[in-house]
Amino acid sequence: MNRFDYVRPTTVEEAVRAIGSAANARFIAGGTNLVDLMKYNVERPERLVDITRLPLEAIEERDGGLGIGALVTNATVAYDDRIKSRYPLLSSAILAGASGQLRNAATTGGNLLQRTRCYYFYDDAMPCNKRDPGTGCQAIGGVNRIHAIFGTSDTCIATHPSDMCVALSALNATVRVTGPAGERIIPLGEFHRLPGDEPQRDTTLAADEIVLSVDLPDEDFGAHHTYLKLRDRLSYAFALVSVAAVMKRDGDTITEARFALGGVAHKPWRNAEAESSLKGKPATRETFEAAADIVIRQAQPQSENGFKVELARRAIIRGLSQAAAGTPQSQSDKRIA
Amino acid sequence: MLIDSGSPGAPAAIGISLTINGEVRELQVAPWTTLLDLLREELDLTGTKKGCDHGQCGACTVLVNGTRINSCLALAVMKDGAEIVTVEGLARHAGQDGAMHPLQAAFVERDAFQCGYCTPGQLCSAAGMISEGHATSREEIREAMSGNICRCGAYTNIVDAIEDVMHAGAAR
Known part of the structure; x- marks a missing residue:
């Protein structure tokens, strides 16, 4: 780990000033990703700004929905009674990720800002456009079984590893941030970006901005939701493909449905055409298959991850079926309903 | 600051x-x-x-x-x-000065280790998990303990030991 200086502000204003006062400064809270990256020399900050003493630790009523402070831990969100009753999809997705210890330390803001787990990004002996822009991408044509099948570029095929963000995407959450230019709201779908020709930029957050909260809109899907995560082992592994789905029904007819995919792109992957294809249709397997086909038409698999296309297709169909039936996937009983 | x-x-x-x-x-x-x-x-x-x-x-x-x-x-x-x-x-934290923590005693009783390298982490994790209070069934314990790897593969006995302590706690 490189040497760095350390500051511990107590207000958001101090924190924003501190992040702007050194080149290559980083905020740190849970540290579960950043400390790991520093041990691999992937991150080499000159300054760490410890934000754990900022007053961003509350879950609050906001515009009929809930605002989750950036420092609320993943475990606190997942087990909060209001989250469990009003946003069970979010609770389920968080519990599908990481381990008990990591969820106790990792924060909401840090989960949004975690980096990819691409092997080449983590290995500082290898070229990587995300870690060292312009050096190339060895994952393309290399070992890329876990990589993206949607929205890739010729500079980067990494995926965003979060489960929480996939649920937030389906829930149409927003991210409240602030910086020297003032506060602004970023829709979750615009918070993470596709790699394009700047894969070093994971998000649209400016370097001197800080996440204040993640806000959930006032919306009720009852039991019509699911977070279905498919991975190499049944717990404590990143998704190969995951699906977060929410649905509203009027009898057998779908009045609204939204779904996001994890493990397949540089950001939670939504497809507006597929979602609108569900509207007004009967909640049947044929309807779900048609929506899945719209999504996977855009798939561009790499040399080793062609299996993800069919896996994603089936996961979408199963996820939409679970949401329609009101039988969300359990995160402890791993049998897929 | x-x-x-x-x-x-x-x-x-x-x-x-x-x-x-x-x-x-x-x-x-x-x-x-x-x-x-x-x-x-x-x-x-x-x-x-x-x-x-x-x-x-x-x-x-x-x-x-x-x-x-x-x-x-x-x-x-x-x-x-x-x-x-x-x-x-x-x-000592559990008020067991001079004696083993109930989890330590249960790990011995259930032979919940082989090489023992993961055991301190398993014990602290299990103590934390029990006080969190979210896991009750065997499946839920396994899921909640998935952040603790045992390369000897003592998982079955580890879950047995944790279940013993959880059930003893519930009976008190």
């Missing part, structure tokens, strides 16, 4: 206060020292193990303010003011 270690390139050791296994310790730590390295290398509390050092194995699990975390991914300086319990203090 509560703390400012100075200009980049010239970071000083920073004074922090930790309560470790019931004892208040005033310490000087470099900001890049992990809680795990502080415990093992500077305080000689080598019960907490370094397995992967990357948050993947759980051998370094300790309780910080009653909550289980991976000490390898925590910077000691950030835990200023916290109460830390390691495997050395687990029994």
